[in-house]
Amino acid sequence: MGAQLRALWGWFDARMPSVAEQWKIHAANYYAPKNFNFWYFFGALSMLVLGIQIVSGIFLTMNYKPDASLAFGSVEYIMRDVPGGWLLRYIHSTGASAFFVVVYLHMFRGLLYGSYKQPRELVWIFGVLIYLTLMGEAFFGYLLPWGQMSYWGAQVIVNLFGTVPLIGPDLALWIRGDYVVSDATLNRFFALHVIAFPLVLLGLVVAHILALHDVGSNNPDGIEIKKTKGPDGHPLDGIPFHPYYTVKDLMGAVLFLAIFCFIMFFVPEVGGYFLEYNNFIPADPLKTPEHIAPVWYFTPFYSILRAVPPLFNSQFPGVMAMGIATMILFFLPWLDRSPVKSIRYRGVLYKSWLAAFVVVFLILGYLGTENTNVWGQFGFDAFFLDTKDIATWAARVCTLVYFLFFFLMPWYTARDKVLPVPERVTS
Amino acid sequence: MRKFLLVALLAPLAAFAAGGGYPLDRSPHDPRDLVSLQSGAHVFVNYCLGCHSAQYVRYQGLTGIGLSEAQIRDNLMFTADKIGEPMKGPMTIKEGKQWFGVAPPDLSVIARSRGADWLYTYLRTFYRDPKTVSGWNNAVFPNVAMPHALWMLQGERGLQVEVPKDGHGHVAYKWSEVSKGAQSVTEYDATVRDLVNFLVYVGEPHAASRKAIGVLTLFALGVLFVLAYLLKKEYWKDVH
Numbered sequence: 001m002g003a004q005l006r007a008l009w010g011w012f013d014a015r016m017p018s019v020a021e022q023w024k025i026h027a028a029n030y031y032a033p034k035n036f037n038f039w040y041f042f043g044a045l046s047m048l049v050l051g052i053q054i055v056s057g058i059f060l061t062m063n064y065k066p067d068a069s070l071a072f073g074s075v076e077y078i079m080r081d082v083p084g085g086w087l088l089r090y091i092h093s094t095g096a097s098a099f100f101v102v103v104y105l106h107m108f109r110g111l112l113y114g115s116y117k118q119p120r121e122l123v124w125i126f127g128v129l130i131y132l133t134l135m136g137e138a139f140f141g142y143l144l145p146w147g148q149m150s151y152w153g154a155q156v157i158v159n160l161f162g163t164v165p166l167i168g169p170d171l172a173l174w175i176r177g178d179y180v181v182s183d184a185t186l187n188r189f190f191a192l193h194v195i196a197f198p199l200v201l202l203g204l205v206v207a208h209i210l211a212l213h214d215v216g217s218n219n220p221d222g223i224e225i226k227k228t229k230g231p232d233g234h235p236l237d238g239i240p241f242h243p244y245y246t247v248k249d250l251m252g253a254v255l256f257l258a259i260f261c262f263i264m265f266f267v268p269e270v271g272g273y274f275l276e277y278n279n280f281i282p283a284d285p286l287k288t289p290e291h292i293a294p295v296w297y298f299t300p301f302y303s304i305l306r307a308v309p310p311l312f313n314s315q316f317p318g319v320m321a322m323g324i325a326t327m328i329l330f331f332l333p334w335l336d337r338s339p340v341k342s343i344r345y346r347g348v349l350y351k352s353w354l355a356a357f358v359v360v361f362l363i364l365g366y367l368g369t370e371n372t373n374v375w376g377q378f379g380f381d382a383f384f385l386d387t388k389d390i391a392t393w394a395a396r397v398c399t400l401v402y403f404l405f406f407f408l409m410p411w412y413t414a415r416d417k418v419l420p421v422p423e424r425v426t427s
Numbered sequence: 428m429r430k431f432l433l434v435a436l437l438a439p440l441a442a443f444a445a446g447g448g449y450p451l452d453r454s455p456h457d458p459r460d461l462v463s464l465q466s467g468a469h470v471f472v473n474y475c476l477g478c479h480s481a482q483y484v485r486y487q488g489l490t491g492i493g494l495s496e497a498q499i500r501d502n503l504m505f506t507a508d509k510i511g512e513p514m515k516g517p518m519t520i521k522e523g524k525q526w527f528g529v530a531p532p533d534l535s536v537i538a539r540s541r542g543a544d545w546l547y548t549y550l551r552t553f554y555r556d557p558k559t560v561s562g563w564n565n566a567v568f569p570n571v572a573m574p575h576a577l578w579m580l581q582g583e584r585g586l587q588v589e590v591p592k593d594g595h596g597h598v599a600y601k602w603s604e605v606s607k608g609a610q611s612v613t614e615y616d617a618t619v620r621d622l623v624n625f626l627v628y629v630g631e632p633h634a635a636s637r638k639a640i641g642v643l644t645l646f647a648l649g650v651l652f653v654l655a656y657l658l659k660k661e662y663w664k665d666v667h
Contacts, residue, residue, distance in 0.1 A: 034666055076483035076535060079631070086633045239666055247662045251655040258648040265641025280540035281532075
């Protein structure tokens with residue numbers, strides 16, 4: 001029996017790229033730095049969540065109806081009458097937010113240790129593309145439950161495209177397939193959500209990992225471990241990904257799943273942040289909710305959009321700012337002029353700017369979930385105060401810091417006093 | 428740095444707690460109290476289902492609150508013939524619009540959009556107001572289209588709102604009795620508690636099994652984590 005199986009294996013190996021060879025390249029013989037810390041869990045976890053979303057999504061699709069008159073009811077049908085349907089739905093809704101949590105932490109890791117710097121620019125660019133695709137995927141998916149927030153959130157976002165000069169209104173019409181968000185919009189968003197964007201996402205993830213495994217992983221010291229090789233030709237500071245990081249990531253995955261399950265089973269709404277309360281009201285095109293807020297993972301950019309004052313009655317400058325706020329990420333590898341990668345050997349300038357960036361990102365995220373009068377109004381009047389809402393001005397300051405973090409980066413990273421980088425990784 | 432981040436993370440929660448409007452009472456409902464759920468179902472079919480529906484809830488699903496199919500058929504099914512039918516009232520959307528100006532909303536997930544505290548307070552804060560079409564108004568939901576459906580139980584009440592002149596400080600709400608209802612204040616509060624309990628139940632009928640499975644899953648993951656940790660430690664002992 002064993003010999004026959006081996007013969008069958010050999011038959012396949014002779015007719016396609018060797019599986020054993022691929023396993024060696026990407027796991028057993030892929031040498032990763034031995035000093036990965038907590039921050040290095042989130043890449044593998046992102047892939048885990050992607051898997052969770054695809055599998056739960058397939059089963060949801062079997063019961064969901066992409067029809068404006070049936071969609072809301074079909075979600076309730078899943079929640080009540082489909083055996084285990086409530087579990088599938090909560091897995092998928094918790095997974096959506098969890099995806100952004102792990103991806104944001106994964107990206108922050110890149111900022112901490114300079115993982116985007118030469119020679120990993122392409123790894124970073126594929127990563128940013130994954131992030132943008134994920135935003136689209138989340139946006140399309142959020143329309144599907146067809147609640148009030150689904151509907152009006154989509155209405156607001158599609159209208160943003162309508163602000164583009166000249167082609168705007170036609171562009172928005174083309175996206176919606178109708179003059180308002182309607183059944184036609186729901187149908188196309190369903191198609192984009194369940195097949196088009198997941199395909200792109202999978203392709204980009206493969207590219208991201210292939211590029212990474214070609215150049216090798218960065219590490220918390222920002223040292224190229226390939227520079228110091230032992231007599232066997234393997235990096236002295238590297239260990240095979242399998243079994244060392246497979247068992248370590250397994251441990252991280254179990255811990256992550258415990259947190260995931262705690263949220264999913266005990267607080268699936270997370271106080272209205274993961275599942276918004278208003279989304280339990282069916283979409284009503286004639287009734288605009290008093291307060292429209294996107295889900296938490298979009299709110300930093302929504303805040304930037306609202307912070308920028310309109311020009312000639314057009315919101316286009318805000319839309320531009322929001323677009324630039326995401327697109328600027330592509331240029332990060334060339335904006336950073338520091339000779340060192342890791343925050344451990346950077347100077348006070350970069351550390352301060354990164355800390356400021358994190359703080360303003362969180363503040364912008366919070367403000368985006370609230371009305372602009374959440375912090376009250378200024379008690380005085382002045383000619384330059386186009387709005388007296390304190391939160392709007394706070395968002396403007398934060399937006400400025402957000403952009404300065406990137407635009408001033410070539411200047412402050414080049415001037416920063418850096419520490420000497422050791423030859424070998426520290427533990 | 429770390430401390431500052433924590434403050435920045437928690438600040439939104441503090442701001443979230445603040446807000447205007449009539450202060451909400453905490454709903455005393457208990458999803459494990461089957462008697463309360465059954466009594467809530469009774470109030471629901473007698474007082475709510477005439478105008479509202481709960482179209483995503485099937486009568487059969489009420490076996491989840493400890494009722495047999497025969498009990499459901501005999502006591503709760505006024506407008507349906509088959510046990511598998513959804514809970515729909517006799518009133519159509521068109522009629523609702525004609526009579527109240529708006530169609531009474533479906534109540535299947537009302538507890539999920541409004542929250543239990545809101546419902547518990549709302550159903551206890553109707554008052555007589557000659558300025559509205561229905562003659563009723565509500566402290567939590569000003570100018571609500573719905574008249575007080577439970578007024579025969581609670582009785583009629585009046586409300587005087589005193590706003591402080593300087594615009595600062597708390598708004599004072601002064602309730603008065605116009606006519607007595609069939610129930611005392613305590614009895615009425617219990618009726619509303621039962622009704623809210625039922626609405627929370629139908630909002631998510633699987634909530635109880637969700638939590639039960641959650642406990643088991645977390646226990647299993649806890650065991651798995653210990654094993655995964657030991658496995659990792661075993662493999663990593665030769666990495667220096």
